[in-house]
Each structure stands twice: as structure tokens, then as C-alpha cells.
Amino acid sequence: MKTPDHMTRPILRLSPKRALLLLTLCLLSACQSMVTPGDPLPSWREGPRKQAILDFVHAVTDTASSDYVEPADRIAVFDNDGTLWAEKPLYFQLIFILDRIRTLAPQHPEWKRTEPFRSALAGDMAALGKQGEKGLMQLMVAAQSGMTTAEFRTIVVDWLDSAEHHRFDRHYTELIYQPMLEVLAWLRANGFETWIVSGGGQEFMRPWAPDIYGIPSQQIIGSMMEVQLDQRDGKPVLVKIPKLHLIDDKEGKVIAIHRFIGKRPIAAFGNSDGDLAMLQWTAAGKGRSLKTLIHHTDATREWAYDRKSPVGRLDKAMDIAKTRHWVLVDMARDWKQVFSFQK
Amino acid sequence: MKTPDHMTRPILRLSPKRALLLLTLCLLSACQSMVTPGDPLPSWREGPRKQAILDFVHAVTDTASSDYVEPADRIAVFDNDGTLWAEKPLYFQLIFILDRIRTLAPQHPEWKRTEPFRSALAGDMAALGKQGEKGLMQLMVAAQSGMTTAEFRTIVVDWLDSAEHHRFDRHYTELIYQPMLEVLAWLRANGFETWIVSGGGQEFMRPWAPDIYGIPSQQIIGSMMEVQLDQRDGKPVLVKIPKLHLIDDKEGKVIAIHRFIGKRPIAAFGNSDGDLAMLQWTAAGKGRSLKTLIHHTDATREWAYDRKSPVGRLDKAMDIAKTRHWVLVDMARDWKQVFSFQK
Numbered sequence: 175m176k177t178p179d180h181m182t183r184p185i186l187r188l189s190p191k192r193a194l195l196l197l198t199l200c201l202l203s204a205c206q207s208m209v210t211p212g213d214p215l216p217s218w219r220e221g222p223r224k225q226a227i228l229d230f231v232h233a234v235t236d237t238a239s240s241d242y243v244e245p246a247d248r249i250a251v252f253d254n255d256g257t258l259w260a261e262k263p264l265y266f267q268l269i270f271i272l273d274r275i276r277t278l279a280p281q282h283p284e285w286k287r288t289e290p291f292r293s294a295l296a297g298d299m300a301a302l303g304k305q306g307e308k309g310l311m312q313l314m315v316a317a318q319s320g321m322t323t324a325e326f327r328t329i330v331v332d333w334l335d336s337a338e339h340h341r342f343d344r345h346y347t348e349l350i351y352q353p354m355l356e357v358l359a360w361l362r363a364n365g366f367e368t369w370i371v372s373g374g375g376q377e378f379m380r381p382w383a384p385d386i387y388g389i390p391s392q393q394i395i396g397s398m399m400e401v402q403l404d405q406r407d408g409k410p411v412l413v414k415i416p417k418l419h420l421i422d423d424k425e426g427k428v429i430a431i432h433r434f435i436g437k438r439p440i441a442a443f444g445n446s447d448g449d450l451a452m453l454q455w456t457a458a459g460k461g462r463s464l465k466t467l468i469h470h471t472d473a474t475r476e477w478a479y480d481r482k483s484p485v486g487r488l489d490k491a492m493d494i495a496k497t498r499h500w501v502l503v504d505m506a507r508d509w510k511q512v513f514s515f516q517k
Numbered sequence: 518m519k520t521p522d523h524m525t526r527p528i529l530r531l532s533p534k535r536a537l538l539l540l541t542l543c544l545l546s547a548c549q550s551m552v553t554p555g556d557p558l559p560s561w562r563e564g565p566r567k568q569a570i571l572d573f574v575h576a577v578t579d580t581a582s583s584d585y586v587e588p589a590d591r592i593a594v595f596d597n598d599g600t601l602w603a604e605k606p607l608y609f610q611l612i613f614i615l616d617r618i619r620t621l622a623p624q625h626p627e628w629k630r631t632e633p634f635r636s637a638l639a640g641d642m643a644a645l646g647k648q649g650e651k652g653l654m655q656l657m658v659a660a661q662s663g664m665t666t667a668e669f670r671t672i673v674v675d676w677l678d679s680a681e682h683h684r685f686d687r688h689y690t691e692l693i694y695q696p697m698l699e700v701l702a703w704l705r706a707n708g709f710e711t712w713i714v715s716g717g718g719q720e721f722m723r724p725w726a727p728d729i730y731g732i733p734s735q736q737i738i739g740s741m742m743e744v745q746l747d748q749r750d751g752k753p754v755l756v757k758i759p760k761l762h763l764i765d766d767k768e769g770k771v772i773a774i775h776r777f778i779g780k781r782p783i784a785a786f787g788n789s790d791g792d793l794a795m796l797q798w799t800a801a802g803k804g805r806s807l808k809t810l811i812h813h814t815d816a817t818r819e820w821a822y823d824r825k826s827p828v829g830r831l832d833k834a835m836d837i838a839k840t841r842h843w844v845l846v847d848m849a850r851d852w853k854q855v856f857s858f859q860k
Contacts, residue, residue, distance in 0.1 A: 246733060323775060367735075376776070376779075380779050390589060391778065391779030391780055392710075392735075392777065392778045392779055392780065394779065398776060401772055401775060401776075402768075402772075403768035403771050403772065403794060409801050410771065410794070410797055410798050410801050412771065412772065412775055425745075425746035428746050428753065428755065429744055429745075429746065429755065432666060432744060432755055433719070433741060433744075434735065434777060435734065435735045436719075436723050436734030436735055436737065437734055437735065451746060451753070454753055455746075455753050458752050458753050
């Protein structure tokens, strides 16, 4: 075998002066991942909440600190709806489901006469609310089963490309919180693995969340429907079948964290009572941990809601956050900017 | 705030000569992750199987190749029993379960009179075999539920510390295949994420597999029992309850890959018909992929078994591997060394 040319040549020929320049560049590039130039959380106003997040990250990454945590154990979990992106007036996935029911209606003339489809097609949210969780589940299943997982991905992508949020005339994927994007990026720059642990559908998030949040599909956990292995044109496919597999909410989030990660997170971010169990699970770890709740207090730039909201209710978790001195982010006060398009 | 001393000083003062030396060191260190000195698979004999693995990795990591795959999509999945460690005379987890049934027997005097416990306690494998899958499930559940996940971890670690494999007088965690450790390490050095997708228990593997294989808990998928969130001494705990959640075998492996990874693997390693669906799923991807089966052909250093073995049966998958020209590793011929203690 002929030895390739580059293996016999000296790696570089350069003058000492040029070497000094190159060395400087080389060192600067090596240092890049350690030094954060300026403020890592520019959309956060100075104050106790920002400081608590900064202090926590410094403490667990400083090898001289008694709170130091090995990179392999730097697990941070994030709820999605109301924590990374907005959830009003309805969870965006529910809007997707209602849109899809309308799209499918011509193939199901019987839907005009049967609940919960009748109310869904009429856009009668009050009547739909009376159908309860069971009704919602029926819509969910009708809208999201019968196709392959690849087909479902296309359906989600197409909807996100065309649908717009009525209040902001923006795509739903633009309604993400700029300050949280900075937290995600800064945690990753400090060796954290960032995970989504959402009550929303895993397969609804995976088509867009990797690009939008920088979180790969294998770190996205959500509610799941059953799938089954089938054959189409001699090739294996996974088909979504009309049965729920897992509701990733409340204690379901703790169970999912155990199954998917197998390590206790040291940082958890949520915004509702559905995240309480996950934050308590994080708090029950041995070392230092960060428990953060986003309190929606900004009716001008976003929405203001908490104890009485049917979507994203923050009630019991808020009381516990106050008692335990968790980080309770006041959106109006703590965030200079909410959405990136609101600069 | 006082500016720290190191922020005002120039980073380094050095002569051009010294700079050249440092630059060389710096470049060498930067190159370390790209250049593999010598043979990355020293326990593999030269031949078509070793070459197929080497060629595949070169092709998908070479940016000039039409088979190039972005690092984010370099997913490699491995079965565990019979692929990464041995599985004879019985799956090691089954030996653990039988040992544990013996340990628990004094608390269950009724087991002496009821199947499948009677046969398990008598060590009567033939009678146990007649109890079928249902009997096995009963043993599994009795041995592995009722405790917290943390307690179960300790039980597994204690067993592995004390139990020994009868044929080799070695701990079970020593019965891992040296050539496969090299494949794991080499794939990771080439930007792959390595995953275990095993029919064995996820919670049985997680206490030891990260150290032994270098695979973190969040990349270990296996069969799972249900867990439930409970409180002990005012703290949340997860308790293993006597109900199966997921059998990660056959088509279950494909479903688990979809849920846990959400990307199609480009490399899959297995050894039995239980891995066939996972290999076919890998093969159905668009780009180049590597499908590998370990054929146990070495009765001297390990075991020889295939089509008729109740444990690790390799029958249908072997036929398909031959038809499709998958990599069918002949353990006796292709591996210089099987276990690392057999040097």
C-alpha cells in the first residue's frame, strides 16, 4: 500500500513569528468553550432570579466548589408548553388537532352529528369543554393515528409552515421565549445535557424542536401514542395506532425521566402544577439543584395567568415554590424581552 | 467589583521558539480525536468482516464520500445478551432472578408448594421450562418488584459483586467481548452515539453497563417494568410494581428505538432472531448502513450455538443475513480474543 503523501510530510512549515500568531489563535479557540464573553443571559433583567440561575451554574461547574457536579450528571429538564414556548389561548398542539379534525371532516360526514367532533367542527369551545378529557382524547386519537410516523412528521411540518397564531400573526414556532433559548444555550455551553419533558406529544415536538431549541430528538420526551411495526411496499414502517401509551404529565414526568434518562436532573424548569412532581423529584437529589417556575405575569407582551387558568394552571406549585425558595420567574419583571420578534 | 488579575495580564509571554513547541503540542492535542494510532480493532482478525466494519466507518465519516453522515445522525445500536456479553448457559439476568428467588424463599414458605417457584428453588430447569413464558414472568416479577428503583440498583450491584459464572469462575461483568468493546470505542471516537437496545432489563443493565461499556444510562434501553411514584420519609421514590411495561425484543426493539432515539440507526449489532426487526429497520434507511450479526461458533473459548438454541436462537436472521450480505461474524474465525481475561 502506498503511504499517503500527507503522512510523510512535516505537518507545518512556518516561521517562529507566524507560529506565535497561530498559537494565539489556537489557544483562543481552545478557550472559546470555557469563557463566555459578556452576559450569557442578555434578555434577563439583573435581579435575584437571574442571579440564582447564574450562581447555580457557576457552583456546579466550578471544580473548587463543594457543589461541583461531573459533566455526565449535568442533566437539565424543561417542560415545553408555557416554559419554552407559549400555550395560549390553547396548547398549540390542541389547535393543530382541531385544524386537523376540520381537514379530515369531509371524509367523516358522521362527525357533524357526533360529539366531540360536532363541537370541535363548530369551534364551540364551551361545548367541547363539557366533553371532558375523554372527548379530548377522542379528538387526539382521530387526528393523530392511522398514518405512519413519517407521514405524521410531514403533517406536523406542513401545519407549522402554514398555520399562524391569531394574536401575533406569527408561526407558532416563533412564539418561543428568547430568555429560555439563552438558558438552554448557556447550560449546554457549561456541559449540561438539555432535555424536554413535556405533556405535549413527543412526535408533535420532534419535527421542529431540534432546530428551534438545539435539543436532539433523543432528548425530547413527551406524551406518546402506541405505534406498531407494519410493512408497506415491502419496507418496515411504524404506524400510529389509536391508543395512548404514556401521558407525560405530573408523576408521569418523573417516571419518564427515570426511563429515558436514568439520572436525576440537577436543574428543572416548568410553569404549571403539571411540572410540580418533576421539580420535587429534582429537589430530592443529594446535591445542589435548581428548581425554576415561569410565572406568566405579562398580559402586554404575552399573557398573565396562574391559579385559575385551565391551560397551564400554576397554583399548588406556586405555593410550594414560595415556601421552598425555588426560583419563581416573574415574566413581566425579569424578562427584558419575551419573544425574539419583540425586540 | 475588582477585576481579577488574570483578566488584565497578557495570556502568555514566550519566545518564538517556545511558541513553536507549544503550537506543535496544541495541534497534536487537537488532532488526537481524529487520528487513531494503529489498528482500532486489534482483537479482530484481518478478513472480510473486520474490513466491512472499517470500510463502513470510513465511508460515513469521510466528508468527501457520497455515504457521508452528519455526526448527529451517527446512531449505532447494540443488543446486549450474546452481542456485548455472553448469555450461556442462561441469560445472566435469569440467573440473577433464580438466585434472588432463593434469597427470598424463607419469606415465602408457600413457594415450596407452588409453581413456578417450586421448580426454580429445586433448580429443575426442565420443569421450569414447562412453565413457559408465564412462569418465567411470575419469577421475574417476584424477584424484581416491591422495592424502590434505588434499592433494586443496590441489589443488582451486590449480586454482581458476589456471583460468579460457573464455567469461568469470573464475575459476570467480565464475560464481555473484547472485540465488541473495541467496536464501541472506535465508533464513539468517530462521532457515533452508541446505544444498547436489549431484551434484558433496563434497570438490570444500568448499574454496571455505563462503566463496563462506556455507555451512559440515557443510552441504555431494555425491557421495563412499571414503576410508580410514592413517598418514603417525606421524599419521592419510584417503586417497582409487579407489572411489565415493555418487552424490548423483536419488533419491540424498533418501537423502542423510535421512542427513545427518534432517529433511524445507521449501524446495528445483534446475534439472534430477536434482533432481526432492529437490523431490518436499520437496513431500510436511505443511506449506507451496517448490519452485523455475531454468530457464536466457538465452543472452545465461548459457546457454539445457533438455530436450535433456546437462548439466543439465530435462525431466520442468519438466512436473511446471508441473502442480504449483512456482516455475519464468525466468532471462532474472526476474533483473535473473545474475553479480555483470555489473553
